[in-house]
Amino acid sequence: MIKVGIVGVGTVGESVVKILEKNRDIINARSGKEIVVAKGAVRNLNKKRDVNIPLTTDPYEIVNEPQIDIVVELMGGVDEAYNVVKKALLNKKAVVTANKALLAYHRYELQNLAGDIPFEFEASVAGGIPIIKALREGLSANHIEAIKGIMNGTCNFILTKMEKESVDFDLVLKEAQDLGYAEADPTFDIEGFDAAHKLLILASIAYGIDAKPEDILIEGITKITSLDFSFANEFGYSIKLLGIAKKINNHVELRVHPTLISKEQMIAKVDGVMNGISVIGDFVGETMYYGPGAGGDATASAVVSNIIDIARGGKCSPMLGFKKPLESGMKLLNIDDIKSKYYLRVLVEDRPGVLAKIAELFGNLNISIESMLQKPKEKSKANLLLSTHECYEKDIQKALKELEKLDFIDGKPFMMRIE
Known part of the structure; x- marks a missing residue:
């Protein structure tokens, strides 16, 4: 039996519990083990949750519990989450996280701490799209020439609406908030920070480069108007918030910003809250990954797939996919x-x-x-x-x-x- 502890039983955490219960038969068959959630950590015990598991307000009860094999970190944030995950690894527990902000700042420290301990993070980028596994495993024979990704569903929903219905930014943002696609404070999404965190994770796997959000170009979508869409349409472009990584000799170019992109490109056809990521390898050519980038069930699906991998005895060491540094010594382009x-x-x-x-x-x-x-x-x-x-x-x-x-x-x- 594999016992799981979940730190942060919110929307995604509840969905993880639901998937493990509802799909128990196929999950047990695929993993070869019985997987059960032993305990969850929450901030408020009085808040109603649709789960039937023991709950605590102390995350360290989970990471210090000898019977728990896998710690799933879904609490969000950076500093507190880092301390919790660090303690779990020091206690030799496998870790699964969906926390892109944590990884944007601490992925290399966590890789060093993890060593041969399984540390999985598929849900940290593009929700239910298995882009981490594709880069780390499926495309590992290739030099990655470029990555271009729509990695934030909130921005993509807003830009799609503005393009197709000629609606102003403020009105579409309000609609996105009413529909639950955007937070009450949407800054993290609409200013490009969410997409930047995800791009940095992908860039580490593709190029072995350690960069922080402060090191790269990040711009949001708040100043785009209907006039910009008019120009774009006139010249055959769509406007998308893209995370872009490119290999330029032994340098890597990293940037997140609204982009005019030809309507003929596949990624320009990704609309609404969906995510799409194009990866170009030197031998495979262009591959395209499309699917839901957020939402409790889609994100939880990726979390559970990582739990199954660990239960099977799978290890990816090191977690970012490089056993030793690239001889070319990739550097961040100014x-x-x-x-x-x-x-x-x-x-x-x-x-x-x-x-x-x-x-x-x-x-x-x-x-x-x-x-x-x-x-x-x-x-x-x-x-x-x-x-x-x-x-x-x-x-x-x-x-x-x-x-x-x-x-x-x-x-x-x-x-x-x-x-």
């Missing part, structure tokens, strides 16, 4: 050295000479304009929408600062990258 095409929206005074001065400014910074649209606005003003050929991030940022200084520019120019 943000300034990222190269991309760019889209800009600039509110200008509608008078002669404006376009010429903007083109001159861009030319002086070695930025070539590819296309341009002008949308009239009231009071003798116009929205100028333009895209560039590929250039360096440092040059486009310099251009944005110079644009703000021009006397015919109203407000702050808005920029998105084109993939």
Whole structure:
């Protein structure tokens, strides 16, 4: 018998208990063991929960309990979760977690602590999509050339609605909150931090690189308007919040931001709350992974699959998939050295000479304009929408600062990258 302790019996934790009970026969047959939940830890014992297991408010009762074999960490957060998981590993207990924030900051420390102790985290990225197993095992023969992922269902729901129904951001966000897709405080999702944590986990498995959220480019979706979708549609693009990782020689480029992407690409067709991740290997080519990225049942499904792997006697050592460092010694590419095409929206005074001065400014910074649209606005003003050929991030940022200084520019120019 395998005894499981769950630290954090919320939506996902309840679903883990439900799956283990409802699908007991097939789970026991596939694992070869009887798996039971021995105890759960919660913050509030008075809150009604749809589970029939012993509960405690002390997570250390679970990690210190000799009879418990697997600790499932679903409490969220970083520091407290790290201490709980660390203690579980020191007690030689296998660990399963869905906590992407914990792994974004402490994955390498936890890998060192775990050693040969099973440590699984499939549910930490893209919910029910088995992307961790695909990268760590299925694609292990390949150099990973690039990863492009829609990894946040809240943002994808909002952007899909804005694109298809021409609705403003604030209204769609309110709808997402009413439907339970967005939190009361949605900052973590809509500013790109959730997707960034997930991208960092994937980048460690793909490239063996240790980077923190503070080290990479992260931008959210709050400043996107219907005008941006108008331009995107005109030129055959969709707008998606993407997590992007690319191998550039012995450097890795990591960034999360709203992106104009060709409607012909498979990932552009991923709509609503669904997640989609494209992985390009040097021998396999492009592979695509699609499915629910959040929700109690989908996330719990991934948690239980990890429990089954451990019950079978499976070990993945080390947990991030590298037995020794890559000879190439992959390093994080400086943000300034990222190269991309760019889209800009600039509110200008509608008078002669404006376009010429903007083109001159861009030319002086070695930025070539590819296309341009002008949308009239009231009071003798116009929205100028333009895209560039590929250039360096440092040059486009310099251009944005110079644009703000021009006397015919109203407000702050808005920029998105084109993939």
